[in-house]
Amino acid sequence: MGNNNRSIMILFIILFLVMVGFGIIIPIMPFFLTSLGGNASVMGLFMATYSLMHLLFAPYWGHLSDRIGRRPVILIGLLGYGVTFILFGCTDKLGMMFAVRILSGAISSATLPTALAYVADITEEDERSRSIGLMTAAMGVGIIVGPALGSWLGQQGFYVPFFVAGGLALLIWPFAFFYLPETLTSAKSVSRSITSNTIVMELSNPLFLLFILFLIINFSTTMFEATFVFFSAHRAAFGPREIGILFTILGVIGVVVQGGLLGSLVKRFGDMNLMKGGLLISAAGLILILFAYDMASLLVTSAIFNIGTSLIGPSSSALATRYSNQSQGTSLGIMQSFGSLGRIVGPVAGGILYEFNILIPYLMGAFILLMVYLTIRTNLQTLALPETGDVAK
Secondary structure, eight states: OHHHHHHHHHHHHHHHHHHHHHHHTTTTHHHHHHHTTOOHHHHHHHHHHHHHHHHHHHHHHHHHHHHHOHHHHHHHHHHHHHHHHHHHHTOOSHHHHHHHHHHHHHHHTTHHHHHHHHHHHHSOHHHHHHHHHHHHHHHHHHHHHHHHHHHHHGGGOTTHHHHHHHHHHHHHHHHHHHHOOOOOOTTTOOOSOOOHHHHHHHHTSTHHHHHHHHHHHHHHHHHHHHHHHHHHHHHHOOOHHHHHHHHHHHHHHHHHIIIIIHHHHHHHHOHHHHHHHHHHHHHHHHHHHTTOOSHHHHHHHHHHHHHHHHHHHHHHHHHHHHHHGGGHHHHHHHHHHHHHHHHHHHHHHHHHHHHHOTTHHHHHHHHHHHHHHHHHHHHHHHHTOOOOSSOOO
């Protein structure tokens, strides 16, 4: 048990640092790309490139972890993450930035699905959602710390945040190498190579609904993220300071829900009920946002949406690990790919819909979430997804 706690703590730090590195470049990236000759369209393409690489490579890394073990894949992803961020800091050409971005997305996509599969290996089913929630909380803390650190470091030079982000990843790598044991036994390992049939098998079982759910959640979330700054500026004249305060508070709320409350909620209600409840809460938040006109109301309504998504993510991942049995890495890799597809399409769709009418992204997001809720509720018995908690239905 002690070794498991140590491993979870190392994974917590790894995912925290990965998201710090992701967030640390957010405040300076638009200015950095502009200095290299880019513009807003280039920035959007640059961000989408990373998600596209996750879409393509996450299933491969997840399946590889089912074959050769979690530990080597996590080490590869972490090392690749650190090296490519240092390469960013050494780049002064726009084309090279995209080349490194492609490489970074392809290699670093090994980290998240494998880390979640690792957690699934070392936790019992009734504790799995809590542990996955803790991993998600680590990423949430990283997203809070990263932009704040990046805005300060960026004043020292555009290249400094990249070197710091890469250095943090390389700093934790030796600890992962020496203190992160392998969890996948030979009896559990999957020997077959990944093929189109492998993916079809994963998509043809009841997990497909969970994958679609994950896509839709990421679609709705990024549609919200892509337009909420403009919406807040339009409704309440928000500037960078107010947006920063609001998103920091939302990040703290997400950490509290996923890192502190999720374990007891799962034991009482079960993953499936939390996922359904999260869908309803998120939909309600999107609708209520339409009636917000000041800081307090925007904070409350966006917090409701954030609480809902904080419940859905860990619960859906936990259900995927339990249903996938020996192919947890593959299933989580495919799940992350579906999420990446949502993160590619969501911001584009949200921006277009917002330009047409500022209310449409939120109304459409709420409608989609409600449709998913009804689909899950209708097909729950057919899916026969495993459930935990005192309440089975």
